[in-house]
Amino acid sequence: MIVGPRPLEEPSSGLAARLASAGVGDRVYRVAITLFAACVPLLLLLIAAEIARAAWPALRTFGFGFLTSSAWDPVNGAFGAAPALYGTIVSSIVALVIATPLAIGVAIYLSEFAPGWLRQPVSFLVDLLAAIPSVVYGLWGIFVLIPLLRTHVVPFLKDTLHLGATPLFSGPNYGPSMLAAGVILAIMILPYISAVAREVLLAVPRSQREAALALGATRWETIWGAVLPYARSGIIGGVILGLGRALGETMAVTMVIGNTHEISSSLLSPGYTMASLIANQFSEATGDLHLSALMAIGFVLFVLTLVVNALARWLVWRVARSA
Amino acid sequence: MPPTDASPAATRTALDVQDLSAWFGAQPAVRGVSVGFREREVAAIIGPSGCGKSTLLRCLNRMHETVPTARVEGRVLLFGTDVYADGISPIALRRHVGMVFQRPSPFPTMSIRDNVAAGLRVRGGGAPSRAETDRIVERALRRSALWDEVKDRLKASAIGLSGGQQQRLCIARALATEPAVLLLDEPTASLDPISTQKVEDLLYELRSEVTVVIVTHNMQQAARVSSSTAFMLAGELVEMAPTARLFTAPADARTEAYITGRFG
Numbered sequence: 001m002i003v004g005p006r007p008l009e010e011p012s013s014g015l016a017a018r019l020a021s022a023g024v025g026d027r028v029y030r031v032a033i034t035l036f037a038a039c040v041p042l043l044l045l046l047i048a049a050e051i052a053r054a055a056w057p058a059l060r061t062f063g064f065g066f067l068t069s070s071a072w073d074p075v076n077g078a079f080g081a082a083p084a085l086y087g088t089i090v091s092s093i094v095a096l097v098i099a100t101p102l103a104i105g106v107a108i109y110l111s112e113f114a115p116g117w118l119r120q121p122v123s124f125l126v127d128l129l130a131a132i133p134s135v136v137y138g139l140w141g142i143f144v145l146i147p148l149l150r151t152h153v154v155p156f157l158k159d160t161l162h163l164g165a166t167p168l169f170s171g172p173n174y175g176p177s178m179l180a181a182g183v184i185l186a187i188m189i190l191p192y193i194s195a196v197a198r199e200v201l202l203a204v205p206r207s208q209r210e211a212a213l214a215l216g217a218t219r220w221e222t223i224w225g226a227v228l229p230y231a232r233s234g235i236i237g238g239v240i241l242g243l244g245r246a247l248g249e250t251m252a253v254t255m256v257i258g259n260t261h262e263i264s265s266s267l268l269s270p271g272y273t274m275a276s277l278i279a280n281q282f283s284e285a286t287g288d289l290h291l292s293a294l295m296a297i298g299f300v301l302f303v304l305t306l307v308v309n310a311l312a313r314w315l316v317w318r319v320a321r322s323a
Numbered sequence: 324m325p326p327t328d329a330s331p332a333a334t335r336t337a338l339d340v341q342d343l344s345a346w347f348g349a350q351p352a353v354r355g356v357s358v359g360f361r362e363r364e365v366a367a368i369i370g371p372s373g374c375g376k377s378t379l380l381r382c383l384n385r386m387h388e389t390v391p392t393a394r395v396e397g398r399v400l401l402f403g404t405d406v407y408a409d410g411i412s413p414i415a416l417r418r419h420v421g422m423v424f425q426r427p428s429p430f431p432t433m434s435i436r437d438n439v440a441a442g443l444r445v446r447g448g449g450a451p452s453r454a455e456t457d458r459i460v461e462r463a464l465r466r467s468a469l470w471d472e473v474k475d476r477l478k479a480s481a482i483g484l485s486g487g488q489q490q491r492l493c494i495a496r497a498l499a500t501e502p503a504v505l506l507l508d509e510p511t512a513s514l515d516p517i518s519t520q521k522v523e524d525l526l527y528e529l530r531s532e533v534t535v536v537i538v539t540h541n542m543q544q545a546a547r548v549s550s551s552t553a554f555m556l557a558g559e560l561v562e563m564a565p566t567a568r569l570f571t572a573p574a575d576a577r578t579e580a581y582i583t584g585r586f587g
Contacts, residue, residue, distance in 0.1 A: 116391075205428075207424060207426055207428040208428060208430070209389075210386065210389070210424060210428070211424065211428040211429075211430070211493070211496075212430075212441070212445075213386065213389055213417065214384065214386060214417055214421065214422035214424075214497070215417065215418070215421075215441055215442035215445055215496065215497070215500065216414050216415065216416075216417040216418035216442060216445055216500065217414070217445040218414055218445070221445045225430075225441065225444070225445070226430055229430065229431075229432035229433070230430070230431060230432065232432065
């Protein structure tokens with residue numbers, strides 16, 4: 001044929017060039033987004049390294065005793081993290097104990113029982129709790145929650161439920177306390193747990209509900225036996241998200257916890273958290289060791305949140321794969 | 324050829340549907356259907372997509388009303404008792420009228436054993452002992468032809484099973500409460516041919532013990548497993564006849580048009 005190789009050759013070489021150039025663009029794009037993605041873990045490592053470096057003098061001076069010592073004496077240069085570590089963990093646990101059942105209850109109501117017209121407004125209002133600034137929670141805590149606890153809740157716990165004899169509720173309640181911090185935190189993390197649980201429950205396939213109903217399950221048995229188990233790993237994820245918020249919350253807790261560097265078994269006594277300690281003292285830190293001790297507190301908080309998150313991941317993974 | 328061994332006179336009517344209509348909101352899905360399903364035989368409901376066959380099935384165990392805005396009118400007599408009468412609990416009814424859905428829906432967090440036993444534990448109080456439960460689970464799994472495949476891993480998760488095994492597990496779960504009637508809503512629509520055949524064999528075996536009503540869009544399946552077949556179109560029952568007759572000599576021209584593949 002006369003049409004020969006020529007007209008065929010030109011377009012094919014042009015196509016090859018175009019294919020090659022498309023390949024280059026793809027490679028540039030891939031390198032660029034890989035760099036962006038690498039920035040995130042890099043930033044995390046950088047922060048960790050910087051905190052560890054600044055905390056090193058205090059950690060070297062006090063060693064492991066930094067975690068177990070209750071001293072906090074800037075004048076004599078003796079520092080220990082135990083009360084703040086204890087306060088952070090206990091206030092967060094109190095918050096979880098109060099918020100988790102409440103939040104899951106809200107989520108069950110909104111996903112299973114609320115009429116359609118009510119679901120959106122109530123969800124919106126619950127979500128709005130997360131939009132209130134921390135300092136406003138703190139103010140509300142000082143002017144409303146603490147008086148309420150002192151005049152109504154604590155007398156009820158002590159006199160009506162006779163819990164005054166237990167270590168948790170022993171001793172006087174002057175106002176600012178671990179309990180107040182726990183309650184404030186519970187309100188603050190409730191929208192997070194509730195929002196996640198609600199979405200997870202709504203995502204449970206209708207086939208699961210129908211399978212339970214078709215077996216003769218009541219509405220409650222369907223929720224308890226089919227819907228909640230199906231959603232449990234997601235709900236645990238929501239609880240962990242709330243715990244993460246509680247561990248790091250600073251302002252509102254600082255305003256109601258009393259900021260006392262002591263460990264007390266009673267929730268009615270004031271306490272301290274690591275975040276509050278740093279926020280309160282950082283600007284007025286005197287001396288390098290004091291500053292370094294605060295950095296070491298920050299390092300402990302950093303490690304604690306990492307450990308909690310790792311535990312949470314492990315828990316979700318285990319629940320997801322177990323029968 | 325389909326089984327036609329049971330003569331109509333020898334069996335009672337298990338489910339008698341009388342002038343049943345069902346709606347989703349204002350949209351009618353079933354219009355004035357009257358049909359009877361005889362005890363201890365397999366009946367099939369066929370028809371094109373959207374003809375109301377699944378809705379009709381879901382009215383039989385009152386699952387239709389669990390959908391918001393759904394509404395039902397008419398009567399469904401289960402061995403003479405109107406299941407829509409005042410004072411009849413849909414929850415109690417569903418223990419006597421089991422149901423299997425189109426997609427296998429095992430409870431993913433439960434073991435194989437617990438899945439089968441799930442129906443025994445609902446409605447509190449009456450849960451049988453452990454040994455009794457084991458016995459019921461084995462019987463249900465044997466009846467659904469799954470026992471040999473799972474007897475060594477009853478404690479394993481149900482989601483480790485294949486799709487066909489999961490569907491037979493759902494049939495076992497429905498059988499465990501010893502229902503008088505078993506409703507199946509396109510039970511093999513999501514299964515491969517071999518799993519489909521296993522389920523069909525199983526239905527054929529079950530007909531001596533339980534009344535089976537199966538909705539299917541697969542006419543060959545209806546021909547294989549059922550002894551009588553109902554054909555529905557646009558929410559109405561066109562005709563119901565012994566399966567052999569419906570597929571060879573339908574009384575209605577629309578039935579003939581459908582089974583010869585002229586629409587649907």
